[in-house]
Amino acid sequence: MSTEYEPVIGLEIHVQLKTRTKMFCGCELSFGEEPNTRTCPICLGLPGTLPVTNAQAVQYGIMMGLALGCEIAPRSIFHRKNYFYPDLAKGYQISQYDIPLCLGGRLGDVRIHRIHLEEDAAKLVHVGASGRIHGSEASVVDYNRGGTPLAEIVTEPDLRSAEQARDWLQLLRETLRQLGVSDVNMEEGSLRCDANVSIRPKGTHALGTKTELKNMNSFRYVMQGINAEIARQTALLESGESVTQETLHFDPVSGRISSLRSKEEAHDYRYFPEPDLVPIVPTPEMMAAAEAAIPELPADREARYESDFGIPTDTAHLFAYEPTWGTYFERVAVEGNRDAKAAAIWVTELRTRLGADADPHKSAVVPAQLAALAALVAAKKVTAGSARTVLDKMVETGDHPDRIAEAEGLTVMEDSGELSQIVAKVISENPDVVEKVRGGNAKAMGALVGPIMRETKGRADGGEVNRLLREQLGV
Amino acid sequence: MIELTAKQAADAIRSGDLDANEYFEFYRQRAASDPYNSYTWVAEKAPEIDTRKPFAGVPIAIKDLFCTEGIPSQAGSKILEDYRPPYTATSVDRLTTHAGGTLLGKTNQDEFAMGSSTENSAYGPTLNPWDTSRVPGGSSGGSAAVVAGATAPWSIGTDTGGSIRQPAALTGIVGLKPTYGAISRYGMIAFASSLDQAGPFTRDVTDSAMLLSAMVGADPCDQTSLGLPEPVRIPTANDLKGIRLGVPEELAGEGIEDGVLKAFNDTLELAKSLGATVETTHLPHAPHGLAAYYLIAPAECSSNLARYDGVRYGFRKSGASTLIDMYTQTREAGFGAEVKRRIMLGTYALSSGYYDAYYGRAQKVRTLISQDFKNAWDKFDFIVTPTAPGVAFELGSKTADPLAMYLNDFCTVPMSLAGIPAISIPNGLSEGLPVGFQIAGPAFSENRILDAALALEKAIGFDASKAYA
Ligand SMILES: [Zn+2]
Numbered sequence: 001m002s003t004e005y006e007p008v009i010g011l012e013i014h015v016q017l018k019t020r021t022k023m024f025c026g027c028e029l030s031f032g033e034e035p036n037t038r039t040c041p042i043c044l045g046l047p048g049t050l051p052v053t054n055a056q057a058v059q060y061g062i063m064m065g066l067a068l069g070c071e072i073a074p075r076s077i078f079h080r081k082n083y084f085y086p087d088l089a090k091g092y093q094i095s096q097y098d099i100p101l102c103l104g105g106r107l108g109d110v111r112i113h114r115i116h117l118e119e120d121a122a123k124l125v126h127v128g129a130s131g132r133i134h135g136s137e138a139s140v141v142d143y144n145r146g147g148t149p150l151a152e153i154v155t156e157p158d159l160r161s162a163e164q165a166r167d168w169l170q171l172l173r174e175t176l177r178q179l180g181v182s183d184v185n186m187e188e189g190s191l192r193c194d195a196n197v198s199i200r201p202k203g204t205h206a207l208g209t210k211t212e213l214k215n216m217n218s219f220r221y222v223m224q225g226i227n228a229e230i231a232r233q234t235a236l237l238e239s240g241e242s243v244t245q246e247t248l249h250f251d252p253v254s255g256r257i258s259s260l261r262s263k264e265e266a267h268d269y270r271y272f273p274e275p276d277l278v279p280i281v282p283t284p285e286m287m288a289a290a291e292a293a294i295p296e297l298p299a300d301r302e303a304r305y306e307s308d309f310g311i312p313t314d315t316a317h318l319f320a321y322e323p324t325w326g327t328y329f330e331r332v333a334v335e336g337n338r339d340a341k342a343a344a345i346w347v348t349e350l351r352t353r354l355g356a357d358a359d360p361h362k363s364a365v366v367p368a369q370l371a372a373l374a375a376l377v378a379a380k381k382v383t384a385g386s387a388r389t390v391l392d393k394m395v396e397t398g399d400h401p402d403r404i405a406e407a408e409g410l411t412v413m414e415d416s417g418e419l420s421q422i423v424a425k426v427i428s429e430n431p432d433v434v435e436k437v438r439g440g441n442a443k444a445m446g447a448l449v450g451p452i453m454r455e456t457k458g459r460a461d462g463g464e465v466n467r468l469l470r471e472q473l474g475v
Numbered sequence: 476m477i478e479l480t481a482k483q484a485a486d487a488i489r490s491g492d493l494d495a496n497e498y499f500e501f502y503r504q505r506a507a508s509d510p511y512n513s514y515t516w517v518a519e520k521a522p523e524i525d526t527r528k529p530f531a532g533v534p535i536a537i538k539d540l541f542c543t544e545g546i547p548s549q550a551g552s553k554i555l556e557d558y559r560p561p562y563t564a565t566s567v568d569r570l571t572t573h574a575g576g577t578l579l580g581k582t583n584q585d586e587f588a589m590g591s592s593t594e595n596s597a598y599g600p601t602l603n604p605w606d607t608s609r610v611p612g613g614s615s616g617g618s619a620a621v622v623a624g625a626t627a628p629w630s631i632g633t634d635t636g637g638s639i640r641q642p643a644a645l646t647g648i649v650g651l652k653p654t655y656g657a658i659s660r661y662g663m664i665a666f667a668s669s670l671d672q673a674g675p676f677t678r679d680v681t682d683s684a685m686l687l688s689a690m691v692g693a694d695p696c697d698q699t700s701l702g703l704p705e706p707v708r709i710p711t712a713n714d715l716k717g718i719r720l721g722v723p724e725e726l727a728g729e730g731i732e733d734g735v736l737k738a739f740n741d742t743l744e745l746a747k748s749l750g751a752t753v754e755t756t757h758l759p760h761a762p763h764g765l766a767a768y769y770l771i772a773p774a775e776c777s778s779n780l781a782r783y784d785g786v787r788y789g790f791r792k793s794g795a796s797t798l799i800d801m802y803t804q805t806r807e808a809g810f811g812a813e814v815k816r817r818i819m820l821g822t823y824a825l826s827s828g829y830y831d832a833y834y835g836r837a838q839k840v841r842t843l844i845s846q847d848f849k850n851a852w853d854k855f856d857f858i859v860t861p862t863a864p865g866v867a868f869e870l871g872s873k874t875a876d877p878l879a880m881y882l883n884d885f886c887t888v889p890m891s892l893a894g895i896p897a898i899s900i901p902n903g904l905s906e907g908l909p910v911g912f913q914i915a916g917p918a919f920s921e922n923r924i925l926d927a928a929l930a931l932e933k934a935i936g937f938d939a940s941k942a943y944a
Contacts, residue, residue, distance in 0.1 A: 041562055045782045047555065047664040048542040048564060050697050082778050082825070084802055091781020139798075141786070270825035272834060275669035275775060278698045 002238060005199040007230045008207060009165050010113075010157035013172065014150050015182045016120065016190040017060045022147035023119040024051030024094060030144035035125075043147035045089030050276045053078075057149040058101070058280055060181040061117050062290035064151055065102030067179055067297055068112050075281050076101045076116075078274040083267050086141050087121040094119050095152075097271045101280060107175065108299055110168050111156040117280075122146035151181075157196065157207065162226035166219050169193060174298045174321050186218050193222050197229045199237065208233075209243040213250055214260060225250035228257055301326055309333060309340035315348065325351055328360040328367065336371030339378065346374045349388065353395050364398030365391075373401040385458045386410040412461050419460055423468045426451045437473055445469055476501050477943065481533050481628040481682045482709075488532045495524045495532025499577050502534040505626045506580050511602040511611070513620040515539050516547045517580040528575025530689065535576040536621045536630035539584050540664040541567050541673075546578070550664040551586040551614075553597040554783045554790045554809030564662020565694045566631065566673045574689040579627050582617030586811045587780065588638055588666040590614050591883035594874055595813045602870070603646060604942040605908055609867040612642030612883070615676070619646040622676045625943035629686055630676045635667050636768050637863075637887025639674045640899035644862035644911020647901045647939050649683045649928070650676050652887075654918045655894035656701040659694030665779040667772035668699075670891050678939055680900065680929040684709050687921065704919055712926035713933065716750035721855035723758040726886045732865040734905025739861045742902050742912050745934045746859075756851060758858070760843040764889040765881060767844070770824045770837035771892075776814075777821030783809065816877065845893040852917045857927060860886045862899040862911030890915045898928050901937035909937075 021028055025042035042049040065072050079097035096116035105112035122143040153172070159165045173184045173191060184191040193216055198208035213229055216222045228250060233243050247260040282290075296304075302320035305311055309330075311319075319326035325347065333343040347360070350370060354363055373390060376382040382390060382405050393404045405411050413419045426448055427434055436444035445466075452465050476498060479487065487493035499521040506517045514536070524532045537543060540550040542560035549555040563571075570576040585595040593601040593616025601616040603609040604624035611620040615632025619642035622630055632639045634652035643650025651674045658673045665671060675686035688707035694700045720743070727739060743753050785791030785805035792808045795801035810818070824833035851858055864885055873880045890897040895918050902912035912931065916924045 041560070044787060046542075046560065046562075046788065047548070047550070047558070047782070048540075048560065048662040050661050052696060052698055080778050082781060084781065084784065086784075086786050086798065089782065089787065091784065092778050268827045270778070270822065270827070270830075272774060272778070272825055272830070275667075276697075276699065 004202045005230075005234050005237065006202040007160060007162075007226070008157045008198045008200060008210075009159035009162075009226060010196040011153075011155045011159070011165060011169065012194040012196070013153045013169070014192040015153065015176060015184065017057050017149040017151055018180070018182050019054055019056040019060065019149050021054060021056075023054050023057055023117070023149040025147055027147065029148055033144055035140075035142035035144060038144040039146070043089065044143055045091070051094060051274075053277055053280065054149055057117060058282070059286065059290050059293070060149075061101045061115065061151055062282055062286065063179055063294055064153070064176070064181060065105065065115055066291055067175060067294050068102070068105040068107050068115070068153075070102035070105035070112055070115060072282055072287065073099060073101055073103060073280075075099070075279045077279045078277045079271045080274050082270040085121070086139065087124045087146070089122065089143060089146055093121065094274055094277070108168060108171055110158045113154040113156050115151055115153050118150050118152060120145055120148035120150050157198075162223045162230065165195065165226055166223040169222060170219060171298065178295055178297055178323060180293075180295075189217065192217065195222065195226050195229075197226055197233070198243070199230060199233045209245050211243065211245065212247045213257070214247060216250055216252075221250065221252045224252060224255065225257075228255055232257055295323070298323070305329075309344070311340055311344045315344045318348075319344075322356060324359055324361070325356070331367035332370045332374070335368045336374050339374060342374040342378055343371065346370050346391070349391055350395070353391065363395065365394050366398075369394060369400055376401055376405060380461060381405070381411055383412060383458055383461065389458075409457065410459055413456060413459050419456065419464060420468055420472075422452055422455045422460075423465065423472055426455065427469075427472055434473065437475060442475065445473070445475075477625050478940070479628070480678050481530075482685050484628060485530055485533050485685075488526060495526060496521055498532055499524070499534050499579070502579055502627055506534075506536070506621070509621070509624065509626045511604055511607065511620045511624050511626075512599050513582055513601050513617040513624065513626060514580045515549060515551075515583050515598050515617070518578060521577055524577060525575050528573075530570065530574040530576035533576055533629075534579035534627055535570055536580050536582050536618060536627035537567055537578065538615050538618045538630070538632040539581045540588060540633060541581075541631070542662040542664065543567060543578065543581065547581060548664065549598070550588070551584040551596040551598060552783075552810065552814070554805070555664075556597070556790050558789050560662075562662065565659035565696060566690050567662065569692065570631070570686075570689055576689075580621075582615070582621055582630060582632075584617055584632075585614035585638075586814050587664065587776065588614040588633055588635055588671070589776070589813050589817055591637070591641055591880050592868070592870075592873065593617060593642070594870065595811055597811060600870060603867045605647065606867065608869055609908070610645070610870055612645035612863070612867065614638040614642075616642050618676045619643055619648060619650065622646070622648045622678060623939070623942045629678070629682055631673055631686070631690070632676055633663060633666075633671055633673050634887075634891065635670045635672075635772060636891045637884040639676065640887045640897060640911065640913060641863045641883055643676060643899045644901075644913075645867040645909065647909030647937065647942060648676055648678055649680055649898065649900050649932075650674065650911075651683050651687060651898045651921075652890065652896060653687060653691065653921055654703070654896045656699055657691045657703050657896070657919075657921070659692070659697040659700045661694055661696035661700075665775075667775040668779060669775060670768075670772060680898075680925055680932045681709060683898070683928075684925045703921060705922065707925070708922050710922070710925040710929040712930040714749045715746055715927060715930050718746075718751040718857070718927060719855045720746055720751050720753045721756040721851050721858045722753060723756055723761060723851075723858055723860060725758050725761045726860040726889070730864050730882070730885060731861050732905065735861045735863070735865060735910045738903045738905055738910045739912060742931065742935060743859070746931065749930055749934055754855070756855065756858075758844070758847040758851065758889060760840060760847050761889040763840050764844055764892055765885055767837040767840035768884065768888045768892060769820070769881060770833050771841065773817040773821030774824045774834050775821065777818045777825065780810075780814065780818060785809070813877070841892045844889050848889075848893045848895060848915075848917075856916065856923065858915045860913045860915075861902075862886060862913040866905050866908035866910055886913060894918060896921050896924055898924050900928050900932050900935070901939060902935060903937060
């Protein structure tokens, strides 16, 4: 009998912060400028230069920490991480080591281990056939990216599947996006994800040997990479071999995993406290400013929409991830005397018409009028079908739904005399259907509803039509 | 002109009694024909002189490791051969752009400030103007020799473990290491960041105060810079009434040459006659200062010097076929033996598994030494010691024995580790060569140190002109 294994996954996420300038110098951040045009003596590591900590990056770090429920260190310090590589102008990266800015915390089901600040490396471009350093003819360095502020978020190993990892990463991404601290674009590298993966027999608690899967640059690759690694480790254990601690690369094209370096080859970074910088000591003013800059975040918003407004989870999730629509929904719900479910339905209808990226607040449809439309439907003054037509007109003209329904003749027929005549007319025009119904096939009556609705241009109430049909057919 | 101190010259230029261009040209010619190999670069002509500024027209020599825009800044190393920075160090900018001083030249030094004799320069050793068979001390030997040899009226250097005070002592001039953080480090090519501090070399204490006053100040480009709590005053003291001097047994006895010790004790008597009280005391951890220093400074330098890899600037060894070869060959050919030794030491001290035993332990010793000094300030205004254990030594006599060379910093390293200010003033001669007297005080006590130094300077009556007359 084969053992069933449980994956244990932790993530390390690097987030490029959307500050105006770099982490330790005054250069503006680069967005695809000509190579080496966003540089200065400091980020080029010229002799004699010194770093100066970016206050905005510290504020963003504190905001992230507070948003994820971390404890903000009263005093955190920078270290130097020493290694030789051309993408590292100084021969060391300034990072945080044993005393990071934020400790502990949680987002959804996953505990946060720590968040620390550091600087990004420059970009190496390998000229020649393969595009990787081995086999390339030459390498050139673009220092534009060098020194961009990064926050590294490390989770506890709380994830149990690749799908869960992807979903959680999406929640984190949306949280950071709404915090406004980063562009969080995986393809462009402003959000990068490494995964620590191990497996263990289901039901056991000891952790297996983990491997580190580097730099998966899309949500799909994160899922594929982790699944491939789980499969690889499972195959190893099932064939009686063991997992080796190493750093791995996932190639999304081939789906294959290859080793970057083993534990023995791991660098000795010779960390020591950065003597050129003073500790980060957040003042009460800094903490208050960071706190004040935090908007309501998606997880909280989703929970609130479900509990306070009673709307379905899917819709709550949608409005939480698209907070502009969420805010609009709230206004419609309030205008509509908190008939939130109806409000949610009609806001979703409007979203379909305007597109998810549009700002409904800037559309012709003001919340009070959308609430009025929902009220028309609830009061059975307009059928749901007619209401969609009314909404089309509202988007176009910005007119009040009452006026549109009236002008277009879309209100439900209140005069049952008129409807009764139409029913009688349709019955007389369809003797074969009448035959069937009277012969005992009640379902055949449905064939008469369509022509009646057409005749009334959708204004007839479905229940009333049914009642009149039965009455006139005597069934 | 040669007898004028910098302050006298500055006063004469402002009052119109001395022509600024003539004065600059006088020193420029002396510097250009300097016989001691003190300079690595000398200005070709005077820049425009604004006589309204306090140091207008007074030439100043700058240690090579200060970055000066467009002017070679090589830190005594082949790896920075003809490196011309795109910017100027904050402290130099304050002296020139702001105070109006005129950049005369860049001075020779031990490579990356690692050494105590200026023999570790890729540009040849500097000679001591008192005796050209001897070293001027180091690492700021060039900056000391230009003042002693009067090829500049004053100069600036840097002190990491004694690199201003020891060469000042060995060449018979005044050298001041300010409180760590008093002067910006921005633009100083780093050796050991937590210890490096710029400071003045001058003929007398008054010039020292004047030069210091223009260098200090917090700098937004250096987070560790604080400036001084009060402006530097020109000292005026004539006596030492009520001043309590502590003489630490650990730094003023064993290991100090007889002649140096005699001069030191004579000056203690002089201090008493000026009204000071003198008492023996203890800095129990000070003897461990050297060991701690030779772990902390190499550790920091192993990281600070990683940027010299041949990729972006400076020297690159040609012909390497791989990246690693390029790094290795460039650093092999670009760095001198002492620099390589310290990079190795520092790399080892920071290595995983050794960090706690070496770097971590050294930092604890550093804290204990700071505490020793703090305890001393309860009882004393100043701690005084001989500046260096001996007089200037023969060229080549200690190059084969790094430990003997390191012992030169024995009396100066504890103050560097504690980050406190200390001055070395000329204290007569031993064997016909100058010796120094060191006065150290609490952090930010520069004004009081300068006053005490002035009173002693007057009483000692040292004649510095012997070296250049
Ligand atoms: Zn920059």
